[in-house]
Amino acid sequence: MATLKEIAYDLINTVRPSYSDDDDLDIRQVYYWIKNQRNIWIYNRSLEHKPISEKCIQEYASLVLSTDGTEKKSTVIATPIIWRGQPLLTYVGPTGRVNKRWTFLPYESAKYTGNGRFNATMITAYYLNNYIYVRGYSGSTATVRGIFEDPMDVTGFTVDTEYPMDEYMLEYMKGKILEADMSIFIKSKNDDTNNERNDVN
Numbered sequence: 001m002a003t004l005k006e007i008a009y010d011l012i013n014t015v016r017p018s019y020s021d022d023d024d025l026d027i028r029q030v031y032y033w034i035k036n037q038r039n040i041w042i043y044n045r046s047l048e049h050k051p052i053s054e055k056c057i058q059e060y061a062s063l064v065l066s067t068d069g070t071e072k073k074s075t076v077i078a079t080p081i082i083w084r085g086q087p088l089l090t091y092v093g094p095t096g097r098v099n100k101r102w103t104f105l106p107y108e109s110a111k112y113t114g115n116g117r118f119n120a121t122m123i124t125a126y127y128l129n130n131y132i133y134v135r136g137y138s139g140s141t142a143t144v145r146g147i148f149e150d151p152m153d154v155t156g157f158t159v160d161t162e163y164p165m166d167e168y169m170l171e172y173m174k175g176k177i178l179e180a181d182m183s184i185f186i187k188s189k190n191d192d193t194n195n196e197r198n199d200v201n
Contacts (some may be wrong), residue, residue: 001055001167004152005159007034011177015185025185033181034149037173038165041083042147046083052147053166058154060144062095065134072142074132077154081145089146092125092132094139094181104132193200 001012008030016025038056045052058078065072080087086106093101102123110126110189123136132144151157151164165173 001162001165002029002170003160004034004163005161007170007174008159011174011182014178015182025182030177030182031152032164033177034173035152037176038151038163038169039073039149040176041089041165041169042081042174043083046088047083048107052088056147056164056169057090057145057167058148058151058157058164060142060155062141063132063144065132065137065140065142068133070135072134072137072139074142074144077132077144078148078150078155079147086128087146089127089144091143091145093143095141095143102137114201115119170179 006026011030011034012027040053042056060077063074063077065074067073078130080089082088089104091101102125102198104125104127107128108128110117110124123134125132125142127133132142134136134142147164148154151161152159
């Protein structure tokens, strides 16, 4: 899979073969369009109850937990995509123990757990305002996997990191960006080809 920078320059070169840093087409804007179209694709897949590729998932392998009252609280994480009021987090559990995931609950439910006769020893977790909270766990790290709004916000991700999506998803997304977001630049390119001046009104 291509990196974010590679995807962006592939799109740019379609409309600006001689692109330079002082061009009116800002690569940061292209990064935004890529992120936005990826999120639209994921949302639509969820809406249609279709599976989302594992390649869309990013991971915090050893998220540090600190004591916060009766709970453990993680360091800040990127904002996950919210689907039907809940974050698209596919795994929340102890580091290095993939099959020992914790019971992940909505915040509204989590605040009532841990006090009953049958759930006093249950380890539960919930998401709130870019933090993971854990109850009933004595360890100091956690692993969190999910699909995040902006892959760039995930620790360790750069424009040179493989972008989290599938190839088939990429081709669909590129078509949408060229059709909608970059259409004005395509018109500008065509005009420049015809008369050597970018004078499209």
